[in-house]
Amino acid sequence: MDDKDTPRVGAAVRRRRRSLGLTLAAVASRSGLSVPFLSQIENERARPSARSLDRVADALETTTGRLRAAADSARAVDVVRAEDGEGVRRLVRGRHQLSALEFSGEPDLGREFQHRNDELMYVVEGAVDVEAEGRVHRLEHGDALFLSGGVRHRWRATVPGTRLLVVAVAEHIDATFDPRR
Numbered sequence: 343m344d345d346k347d348t349p350r351v352g353a354a355v356r357r358r359r360r361s362l363g364l365t366l367a368a369v370a371s372r373s374g375l376s377v378p379f380l381s382q383i384e385n386e387r388a389r390p391s392a393r394s395l396d397r398v399a400d401a402l403e404t405t406t407g408r409l410r411a412a413a414d415s416a417r418a419v420d421v422v423r424a425e426d427g428e429g430v431r432r433l434v435r436g437r438h439q440l441s442a443l444e445f446s447g448e449p450d451l452g453r454e455f456q457h458r459n460d461e462l463m464y465v466v467e468g469a470v471d472v473e474a475e476g477r478v479h480r481l482e483h484g485d486a487l488f489l490s491g492g493v494r495h496r497w498r499a500t501v502p503g504t505r506l507l508v509v510a511v512a513e514h515i516d517a518t519f520d521p522r523r
Contacts (some may be wrong), residue, residue: 351395352386354412358402359384372401411436433507441512446505459491459511468504472497 359369359510362430366384370377376395382388390398392406399406413436422433433442464473469482474495481487489495489512499506 350386350389351398351409351413352384354409355398355402356384357412358409362402364402369398369401373397420520440509441513442507442509443502444505444507445499447499447503454494454496456494457489457491457510457513459513461489461491461508461510463487463489463497464507464509466505466507468499468501468506470497470499470504470506 350353359366364372366377366380369375370380373380373394374514375394379388379394380398383390383394395406402409420435422431422435429445429447431444431446433444434440457472463470463481464486467480467483469480472479472487472495474487474489474493479487480500497506499518
């Protein structure tokens with residue numbers, strides 16, 4: 343398996359094991375894997391094969407997909423390379439407080455959006471028209487537009503090769519919560 347395709351799931355495995363109140367010995371007994379190997383996985387000193395990861399997931403009463411998703415969320419540093427996609431590219435993987443997408447080409451999604459949290463649009467290249475609150479805002483290279491949560495909007499690229507960066511507070515975060523109320 344290619345090094346970058348091999349999952350780094352140690353922190354996710356440890357969190358899941360602890361949330362179930364299990365010891366490494368209990369997970370070893372359930373999975374048929376050794377305690378030292380499980381310890382190495384949790385400490386990112388070993389990467390499990392697909393079969394071993396299946397056995398760990400079963401022992402932890404979850405799925406490999408959930409462990410991988412949790413591992414993505416646990417990353418403190420994550421590099422997304424330019425060649426990792428075109429069209430719509432997720433720049434922040436996993437579930438974090440920040441969501442960032444890059445749209446490239448000439449997407450016209452033809453629909454209106456409304457998010458509960460704040461959003462920032464930044465034109466990396468080209469130009470877009472953003473319709474918000476009854477006005478059309480033309481954004482060109484280097485321009486940015488801020489939208490408060492709840493503002494209905496739509497946008498379309500107006501120049502071939504446009505690249506738009508959209509950064510927002512992630513939808514799973516309630517950024518509208520005010521602890522003073």
